[in-house]
Amino acid sequence: METTMGCCESLASSVISRRGVLLGGASFAAWAYLPKFARAADGRDPRLVVVILRGALDGLATVAPIGDPDYAGLHGAIALSSSGPNAALPLDNFFSLHPAMPEFSRMYREKKAAVIHAVATSYRDRSHFDGQDVLESGFAGPGRVQSGWLNRALEGLPKGERVTSALAVGPTTPLVLRGAAPTVGWAPVAVPQAAEDTAMRLLELYQHRDPALASALKQGLALDKAAQGDDMKPKPGTTGAGAMRLVARGAAKLMAADDGPRIGALAFDGWDTHANEGGPVGRLAQLLGGLDGALAEFETGLGPRWRDTVIVVATEFGRTARINGTQGTDHGTGTIALLAGGAVKGGRVIANWPGLKPANLYQGRDLAPTTDLRAVMKGVLKDQFGLAERVLAESVFPDSAGVKPMQGLVG
Amino acid sequence: MARDSQAALVALNRFGLGARGGASGDFPNAASDPRGFVKAELARPNGVLLEVPGLQSTPALGKAVFDYQFEIQQARDAAAKQATPAPATEGQPPADAKAQRRNLSLNSIAMDMAPREPSKEPPAKPPENPDAAMTPTETMRPNAPKPPPPPLNVIQKTFRAEALARLQRAIMADCGFGERLVVFWSNHFCISANKGGPARMWAGSFEREAIRPYVLGRFADMLKAVEQHPAMLFFLDNQQSLGPDSRAGKNRNRGLNENLAREILELHTLGVGGGYSQDDVTSLANIITGWTYAGRLGQLGPPGSFVFNANAHQPGAQRVMGKIYDAPGVAQGEAVLTDIARHPSTAKFIAGKFARHFVADDPPPGLVARLAGVFTKTDGDLKALATALVDSDDAWKAPLAKMRSPYEFLVAAGRLLAQIPNDPGRYLSGLNALGQPLWAPAGPNGFPDTNAAWAAPEGIKLRLDLSAQIASRLADGVDPRDLLELVAADAASSETRRTVERAESRQQALALLLMSPEFQRR
Numbered sequence: 001m002e003t004t005m006g007c008c009e010s011l012a013s014s015v016i017s018r019r020g021v022l023l024g025g026a027s028f029a030a031w032a033y034l035p036k037f038a039r040a041a042d043g044r045d046p047r048l049v050v051v052i053l054r055g056a057l058d059g060l061a062t063v064a065p066i067g068d069p070d071y072a073g074l075h076g077a078i079a080l081s082s083s084g085p086n087a088a089l090p091l092d093n094f095f096s097l098h099p100a101m102p103e104f105s106r107m108y109r110e111k112k113a114a115v116i117h118a119v120a121t122s123y124r125d126r127s128h129f130d131g132q133d134v135l136e137s138g139f140a141g142p143g144r145v146q147s148g149w150l151n152r153a154l155e156g157l158p159k160g161e162r163v164t165s166a167l168a169v170g171p172t173t174p175l176v177l178r179g180a181a182p183t184v185g186w187a188p189v190a191v192p193q194a195a196e197d198t199a200m201r202l203l204e205l206y207q208h209r210d211p212a213l214a215s216a217l218k219q220g221l222a223l224d225k226a227a228q229g230d231d232m233k234p235k236p237g238t239t240g241a242g243a244m245r246l247v248a249r250g251a252a253k254l255m256a257a258d259d260g261p262r263i264g265a266l267a268f269d270g271w272d273t274h275a276n277e278g279g280p281v282g283r284l285a286q287l288l289g290g291l292d293g294a295l296a297e298f299e300t301g302l303g304p305r306w307r308d309t310v311i312v313v314a315t316e317f318g319r320t321a322r323i324n325g326t327q328g329t330d331h332g333t334g335t336i337a338l339l340a341g342g343a344v345k346g347g348r349v350i351a352n353w354p355g356l357k358p359a360n361l362y363q364g365r366d367l368a369p370t371t372d373l374r375a376v377m378k379g380v381l382k383d384q385f386g387l388a389e390r391v392l393a394e395s396v397f398p399d400s401a402g403v404k405p406m407q408g409l410v411g
Numbered sequence: 412m413a414r415d416s417q418a419a420l421v422a423l424n425r426f427g428l429g430a431r432g433g434a435s436g437d438f439p440n441a442a443s444d445p446r447g448f449v450k451a452e453l454a455r456p457n458g459v460l461l462e463v464p465g466l467q468s469t470p471a472l473g474k475a476v477f478d479y480q481f482e483i484q485q486a487r488d489a490a491a492k493q494a495t496p497a498p499a500t501e502g503q504p505p506a507d508a509k510a511q512r513r514n515l516s517l518n519s520i521a522m523d524m525a526p527r528e529p530s531k532e533p534p535a536k537p538p539e540n541p542d543a544a545m546t547p548t549e550t551m552r553p554n555a556p557k558p559p560p561p562p563l564n565v566i567q568k569t570f571r572a573e574a575l576a577r578l579q580r581a582i583m584a585d586c587g588f589g590e591r592l593v594v595f596w597s598n599h600f601c602i603s604a605n606k607g608g609p610a611r612m613w614a615g616s617f618e619r620e621a622i623r624p625y626v627l628g629r630f631a632d633m634l635k636a637v638e639q640h641p642a643m644l645f646f647l648d649n650q651q652s653l654g655p656d657s658r659a660g661k662n663r664n665r666g667l668n669e670n671l672a673r674e675i676l677e678l679h680t681l682g683v684g685g686g687y688s689q690d691d692v693t694s695l696a697n698i699i700t701g702w703t704y705a706g707r708l709g710q711l712g713p714p715g716s717f718v719f720n721a722n723a724h725q726p727g728a729q730r731v732m733g734k735i736y737d738a739p740g741v742a743q744g745e746a747v748l749t750d751i752a753r754h755p756s757t758a759k760f761i762a763g764k765f766a767r768h769f770v771a772d773d774p775p776p777g778l779v780a781r782l783a784g785v786f787t788k789t790d791g792d793l794k795a796l797a798t799a800l801v802d803s804d805d806a807w808k809a810p811l812a813k814m815r816s817p818y819e820f821l822v823a824a825g826r827l828l829a830q831i832p833n834d835p836g837r838y839l840s841g842l843n844a845l846g847q848p849l850w851a852p853a854g855p856n857g858f859p860d861t862n863a864a865w866a867a868p869e870g871i872k873l874r875l876d877l878s879a880q881i882a883s884r885l886a887d888g889v890d891p892r893d894l895l896e897l898v899a900a901d902a903a904s905s906e907t908r909r910t911v912e913r914a915e916s917r918q919q920a921l922a923l924l925l926m927s928p929e930f931q932r933r
Contacts, residue, residue: 054915054916055915055916056915127912128913128914128915128916129890129891129892129916129917129920132916132917146888170883171883171884172883172884172885172886172887173887174887175887178887195879195919197915197919198875198879198919198922198923199875201910201914201919201923202875202910202923202926204910205906205907205910205923205927205928206928208906209904209906209907209928210928210932212862212866213866213871213928213931216866216867216868216870216871217868217871217872217875218868219868220867220868220869220870220871220872220873220875221872222868223868223869223872224872267916269915269916269918269919270915271915272913272914272915
């Protein structure tokens, strides 16, 4: 049984130290006085960005095991194909990438991007909230933990050389970056509008429970759409493809500065594709296009720093291997993690592939996880920042001694 | 103890301001004794008073606003004097004077205020209890160093302090029934802060002095306190009304203003169709000439206090609703108010409005009749009226069909998320956005009180956007599933429960919870 940290004490200290930094330095300028963090071995000045996709990304739709004889049948109408219009982009002779991700495909060919497949946290149930808690807290199970593994990793860096402030992108600090080590926040100034997906879920609730509100909301949404015109200009928020690029562009700019933060975390919503997930085109394709664009923005915005950068893209769990009755997928287990950046030893899909035969599926439904996501994170932290295995196993990912850091992800 | 979750929902939402987050236990308390939970707030002596250090009396505020206006006037005169003779020197003086003039118009200052309530507030201080998990994000915008906002003037400062005190009380109240009653009566006897400097300055003190002390007292006393309050006299222009045959009226060749008299009869007491005629309006207007407040120089009394100006008062007897009033001075009007306060039309009008606010747009006629009977029998005892409402089965049986007003919605969200503000800015801009700017209804009939008004398409969409904004700021540290237990427990519909549980993120789940029928309806 995993223990949770003393949540109140930990939260309080985080508030104090974060406020302390901001009140003391008052602003961006405070970074100017931070010591530059450089790895002793090679003098590099590494950057790490963690991107969390909330809603459980369909890993089988993003990096499709086209070579698996059972894939096409399970994913049915939304399965990717290596031929025809919008063909998937081959990564090797087994896996192909979603066609909405040409930038990631290029990075992969340049060996600056990698995929880890059939990966999962240690969480095995199907609640987004609990799954996100486990993903971000770094603990083995859900609980009221108030600090995240990325923040504790920051604490574990050698004193004096540590990267003093990490960057939380968005209106609040994601759990992964919450904790005692100081963070600074940045959000695009645009006022967030409720995401379309939220509105649709609410509409459905109203249609069942409150027809009057359903009709009012429906009209309100229609009015709103008419007022905005039919153009495709990105809506404020963090789900539209344009908005994802915008967020990434801002974060990259901050992190590119000589005295900017070395570690950042951000979250994109909207990956809960229960219905009409779409295949090579459609809803998921739009989201993946946004993510692809965001990665490209980081590459451009970080400039020379891209060379020393690792971006980790992770999600709380995957989706069912078989499509459901509404052309989508339900909450599943195994999924993918993506690495991108100049420091990544890329051009590889790393997977201990379990296969998609009915008997091989987890609970008869999901891609069975064969890799612990913590091994990926630990490997990146160890290689990028030189964190000791003991620190990783005890404080960053508590009670994870059995999960060895994955070797050679960063080079 | 018996536990009635549906009744708890009624107690918390229909009568109160919603369950509080944290460890308040509002829902179990309401479920174990719903009526007792609501009525507890009626039993507390002075429970609806708002005495907060730093909030000043109407005369003190009056003096401050008159002095402020006087200073501005003097500065304007000086600027005009300087600008007029010598516009020759290159550009600067005229431009200066113009800019100054624009800034100095008091009306424009007052008008500017509502939109100027900053929408970007400095982050709220963390709540006192560390487990509330409402850590604010210190948001930096390194690219856009914002110029510091101009310092607030005395009117803005006062308005914000009054708003803050009201919001804090509403968010911390146990059930909130007392505060709901305050809001009801304050809206019944509304003024608008947009009328001008004094109205904005007095909006809070008006409610504290003329509404709160009588919410559990007598209607006639509230009526008198309201109609003699400087804020109401200013709002409905009675300080300008002169008896045609009064000394001042004859000297200045100006006369009667019927505004206040008409609203007293139409909106405050008898109601449209309550049996009064235009002659009654004119008579009452004559009767209350001279009801005014002392100005800056204090010739009639302490500046900013209610005074009776005999010089402006129309002399002689007047007939209102068939009765002759011939007492001299202020007593003449007070006698009319006493009589119309206990008029059967008033009882009916108040009972209908009261039931419509708390129970349904079309309240059960039996309930209205019962409330009117209590009003009449107790000579307008408002505590008896509120008690009769809570005691009536109708008020507990009616479906939760009314939309929360924007104020009720935002306060309920603040209670659930334990957001005790130390700055009213977010709430004020939320109220502006949703069409219910604090203490500033569009007309003297107050904010609307029907579903049609608040369940409109644009309003719902705006609420959704606002809910998403609130959630994006506050959802990270909370579990929406726990919050649903606080909001509705097992009275939550399975659809709402599923919608919250299946949301893809805490942010989305919280936004959906705030928009759920269980949270929007009361």
